[in-house]
Amino acid sequence: MRIDTIRFGPLELGEETAIQFPWGIPGFENLKRYVLLEHGNGPFQWLQAVDDPRVAFVVCPPEVLGIKYKVPRDNIAQLEVEHPDDLLVLTIVSFDREKKTPRPHLTGPLLFNSITRIAAQWSIDSRDLPKYIESVE
Amino acid sequence: MLVLTRKAGESVRIGDDVEVIITAIEQNKVKIGIRSPRHIPIYREELYQKILQENRHAVGMDTGDMDLLVDLFPKKTDAAVRKRSSLAGGKVPGSEKSETAQQDSLG
Numbered sequence: 001m002r003i004d005t006i007r008f009g010p011l012e013l014g015e016e017t018a019i020q021f022p023w024g025i026p027g028f029e030n031l032k033r034y035v036l037l038e039h040g041n042g043p044f045q046w047l048q049a050v051d052d053p054r055v056a057f058v059v060c061p062p063e064v065l066g067i068k069y070k071v072p073r074d075n076i077a078q079l080e081v082e083h084p085d086d087l088l089v090l091t092i093v094s095f096d097r098e099k100k101t102p103r104p105h106l107t108g109p110l111l112f113n114s115i116t117r118i119a120a121q122w123s124i125d126s127r128d129l130p131k132y133i134e135s136v137e
Numbered sequence: 138m139l140v141l142t143r144k145a146g147e148s149v150r151i152g153d154d155v156e157v158i159i160t161a162i163e164q165n166k167v168k169i170g171i172r173s174p175r176h177i178p179i180y181r182e183e184l185y186q187k188i189l190q191e192n193r194h195a196v197g198m199d200t201g202d203m204d205l206l207v208d209l210f211p212k213k214t215d216a217a218v219r220k221r222s223s224l225a226g227g228k229v230p231g232s233e234k235s236e237t238a239q240q241d242s243l244g
Contacts, residue, residue, distance in 0.1 A: 023178040027189040035227065040228075040233050042207045054196070056196065058198045088224060094195045095202040095205055107191065108192065125181075
């Protein structure tokens with residue numbers, strides 16, 4: 001499938017590489033298909049919308065930011081994850097241009113079933129964050 | 138806006154597949170239950186607005202921001218990153234080249 005992007009030009013990727021977001025991502029509900037693109041060998045990737053050249057998020061494993069999520073059973077059930085190892089969590093990151101610091105979007109991690117390639121954004125009330133996040137070394 | 142009066146235990150049906158049930162009424166709080174198909178996401182409004190703003194902010198990232206971001210982090214290929222790679226559909230064209238160039242200038 002051909003994917004037009006404003007950042008990377010046109011891409012040609014197999015249909016099987018698409019990741020489905022059946023519930024969409026708040027703010028971009030009409031976009032249901034994304035692809036994950038490696039950026040060099042670094043810890044970050046782009047989650048590029050297949051059907052909108054402008055929409056792409058920078059993501060990384062939460063461990064890169066020194067944290068880990070405790071994902072509630074309901075969220076795992078929503079994605080029909082059978083084995084805990086099949087669940088993948090990625091955090092959206094942006095960059096604070098003034099402070100020149102990373103800005104992790106901790107309250108909206110993305111959850112993936114790596115077997116079915118179905119994903120959803122988990123929105124967490126910031127007051128509940130301590131309950132769901134633990135730090136890793 | 139349609140406004141309906143309901144008592145605790147009563148419900149409202151929206152379309153043929155969504156049911157909103159008033160489960161309890163306290164002094165200044167109403168507890169509601171929602172029965173709906175799985176494909177309809179449900180959020181508390183203020184949480185939805187918050188996450189929507191965060192997401193809109195996040196898509197403002199361009200490749201320049203990414204380069205600055207990458208420089209702030211040590212290169213890691215730990216287990217989490219490798220596992221994540223299995224979902225990746227491809228690589229950003231040229232993103233590897235710029236890294237090689239960086240390494241060259243360091244070495």
